[in-house]
Amino acid sequence: MERGALPIAVFDSGLGGISVLRELVRLMPEEDYLYFGDSANAPYGTRPVERVRALTLETISRLYDRGIKAAVIACNTATSAAITQLRARFADIPVIGMEPALKPAVLEHPGGCVLVLATPLTLREEKFSRLLEHYETMAEIVRLPCPELVEFVEAGALDTPELLAYLRARLGPYRGRASAVVLGCTHFPFLRGAIRAVLGEEAALYDGGAGAARETQRRLAAQGLRTTHTGRGHVQLENSRNSSAELALCERLLALRET
Numbered sequence: 001m002e003r004g005a006l007p008i009a010v011f012d013s014g015l016g017g018i019s020v021l022r023e024l025v026r027l028m029p030e031e032d033y034l035y036f037g038d039s040a041n042a043p044y045g046t047r048p049v050e051r052v053r054a055l056t057l058e059t060i061s062r063l064y065d066r067g068i069k070a071a072v073i074a075c076n077t078a079t080s081a082a083i084t085q086l087r088a089r090f091a092d093i094p095v096i097g098m099e100p101a102l103k104p105a106v107l108e109h110p111g112g113c114v115l116v117l118a119t120p121l122t123l124r125e126e127k128f129s130r131l132l133e134h135y136e137t138m139a140e141i142v143r144l145p146c147p148e149l150v151e152f153v154e155a156g157a158l159d160t161p162e163l164l165a166y167l168r169a170r171l172g173p174y175r176g177r178a179s180a181v182v183l184g185c186t187h188f189p190f191l192r193g194a195i196r197a198v199l200g201e202e203a204a205l206y207d208g209g210a211g212a213a214r215e216t217q218r219r220l221a222a223q224g225l226r227t228t229h230t231g232r233g234h235v236q237l238e239n240s241r242n243s244s245a246e247l248a249l250c251e252r253l254l255a256l257r258e259t
């Protein structure tokens with residue numbers, strides 16, 4: 001099969017990357033997508049970096065052998081742990097990673113209080129440290145590791161009393177103080193409504209999904225890999241748990257409207 005006709009692989013530690021898949025489908029609806037979520041091993045954010053790297057390389061190797069024209073690592077944690085190794089091993093296809101949307105949050109709220117919600121691994125990796133160095137003098141940047149939020153999304157608990165209680169305990173002190181919130185894990189955009197309910201409408205929310213989709217589009221065009229087909233492409237959803245309930249939740253998240 002001609003490479004341009006192959007699907008774009010989208011990978012996450014679980015269900016969070018569906019937030020990036022939605023942005024990709026919105027931007028390039030004519031493309032085919034193969035989404036794989038590794039919910040059986042989620043969350044990645046509390047695992048040793050070597051284990052996250054191994055899981056990511058193993059999954060992308062499998063998808064590559066099946067035939068893909070690009071790999072979107074729709075997971076901030078997996079990007080931090082494995083993007084360099086992925087690009088070296090799969091040099092013949094575009095490999096696009098995630099980056100917390102700290103730059104737009106700081107530039108649009110200079111001198112403000114910017115919360116960065118992410119997993120512990122993302123926040124302690126060199127990739128984020130380098131990003132932080134560029135902007136830490138321009139705003140008050142508060143790092144808030146919130147690995148439990150991944151588990152709420154994995155359970156489909158997007159608006160429960162337990163979730164709101166957790167967010168009030170974690171974010172409550174910043175209500176009226178935070179000017180921007182960086183959603184530094186691809187699971188977190190599904191919790192926008194709950195986060196807004198706790199912090200108030202004044203805090204602007206930022207995530208990297210749309211930027212990753214635009215970069216994927218740019219890289220595919222630069223390498224002549226855009227599909228020539230017209231009409232809507234096919235989205236195939238797979239998960240390492242491979243249960244009907246898990247796949248139904250994937251479908252629900254993909255169809256979920258922004259809040």
